[in-house]
Amino acid sequence: MKVVNNRAWFLVLPVFAIVAFSAILPIMTVVNYSVQDTFGNNQFFWNGVGWFQDLLDPSKELGGRFFDALWRNLLFSAIILAIEVPLGIAVALAMPREGWKVAACLVLMALPLLIPWNVVGTIWQIFARGDIGLLGWTVNRLGIDFNYTGHTLDAWITIIVMDVWHWTSLVALLCYAGLKSIPDAYYQAARIDGASRWAVFRTIQLPKMRRVLLIAVLLRFMDSFMIYTEPFVLTGGGPGNATTFVSIDLVKLALGQFDLGKAAAMSIVYNLIILVVCWIFYTVMTNADADRERVEA
């Protein structure tokens, strides 16, 4: 008979304790808030799924502002992905392949990635000002009325340019790593086959970069979907609510208005959206891997 000893499970206890304190308990607190309404003096009242109903109904005040922020967020993510991914690929293709220039390029490209978010926000807040900022002043002197604190479009342009400035190098570095992994023989074979520059890109470089591109898109999507610090520092969500993304709205709701119940419901839905997107990416990537493994077998 096989002797079963379950005492080994005790070894999991420390991990369980850490996870409980760092994740499970805080989440349960949020879940707890999301089903209650709070008044002063720490009085809580049971509200069931009321906040969730409000949140997911665009005709309600809460739902309206949530969906506005959500669409703004998705639009923002779509725009920066549409700019940063092609631009990152182009930069990676233009990067030198050998010599001291490689190191120089890599260092320069890594610089924006090393700057803290709030510093990036501050840099652009000043840079884009019409009175003392080099960019804002120059654009205004060209005769264009540029004012990111007053005009919605200008605020969006500034935030997008800032994000592109901050994060394109990440996409470029990932693509560069993908390009470097292509053996020379592929390029040589393509030359022998008489492939044009475009055909080389389409048939060799792009397929070989597929995996890193997927990761780049995932990282950039997640990062832009949870963007907070930079627009908070730059525009504070304004003008009006024009650049209020979900995270900014959430902080306003939770810490500004101290509506803990609404904010808890919103953060849970926000979390679920991110989980779903992660799951989709994960599935796509593992499917691609499985495809590859079938080849090896």
Next chain:
Amino acid sequence: MARITLDHLAHAYGPAPKGPQDYALKEIDHVWEQGGAYALLGPSGCGKTTLLNIISGLVRPSRGRILFDDRDVTDLPTEARNIAQVFQFPVVYDTMTVRENLAFPLKNRHVPADRTAARAEEIARLLDLTRVLDRKARNLTADMKQKISLGRGLVRSDVAAILFDEPLTVIDPHLKWQLRSTLKEIHRLLDITMIYVTHDQTEALTFADKVVVMHDGAVVQTGTPEELFERPAHTFVGHFIGSPGMNVLPCRVDGATAYLDNEAIKLLRAYPALRQGQRIELGIRPEFVQLQPKGFGFPARVRRIDDIGRARIARVEMAGRAMSASVPDNVSVTGDEAALFFDTRHVHIYADGHLMAGEPVRRPAS
């Protein structure tokens, strides 16, 4: 279809080569005849891939010219030469089907679609790829992928030569043989010059009509497999080809006699041209040295006997020098005392590594 002439070709990767040591490829003059099956054989780093890349135009030689028939193509880019190349690691276009892969070179050259399609199918039939024509190329095994690479070369009807750069490296052993026979078969059918780079002597000797042996950036011998085996022009060829390689023993030669210490070996030719200070060596393949019982030849000490399947090879010591000898089936040696019998027709004399021709022995007048 073309004859490929290498005219005083040399290549250095550095910008300003000073002496011969800076050349990855030392000066070479060679003609690859139309329709020949050649192997370029040598150890890693001997310059054979450089030479191959010069022929295909991926590398521009530092000196010399390369001619296809009588046309100077030294400055032509790869795509303007009628060359196909199969690389060490299979190159297929991942996103395309096998059919699209085969059609790719023709599509790039703007061949009409119907001609392209017909040609792709014809080549697929030739390479036994018809079954998988519509499958994605990346889902196939390595040997299939190599066939596709080859096929992309063959579809171009104007292709003058196909270059193979160690194409069987990543192929499973039991499929290597099969793929190699496919190559031979295609060579017979299509009358295309094939140049096959390898460091594996079996591959070279079974594939090629003519083997070019390279060592340290230079061609040391060009010949048929028999010539390389029977008359290695350089001790390197003797070592490199054959398994085990040729015995190369330092010796002293006086007229038509070679001395290994005190053992005198009568030679069929005389070598009066040997100069003082040259490194003189005697070369003989293990196949032509027979192990005999003690007393039937030069005394030797047996270290061990290896059974290598088709033959038995004795590792022996003679006059203080380690060498290999073949063990005839009917011979059995007890103890470690034995004798060696040299087949003098296959004894070669080398000076500083190079084969010496020697002169016929003048018999004393009688």
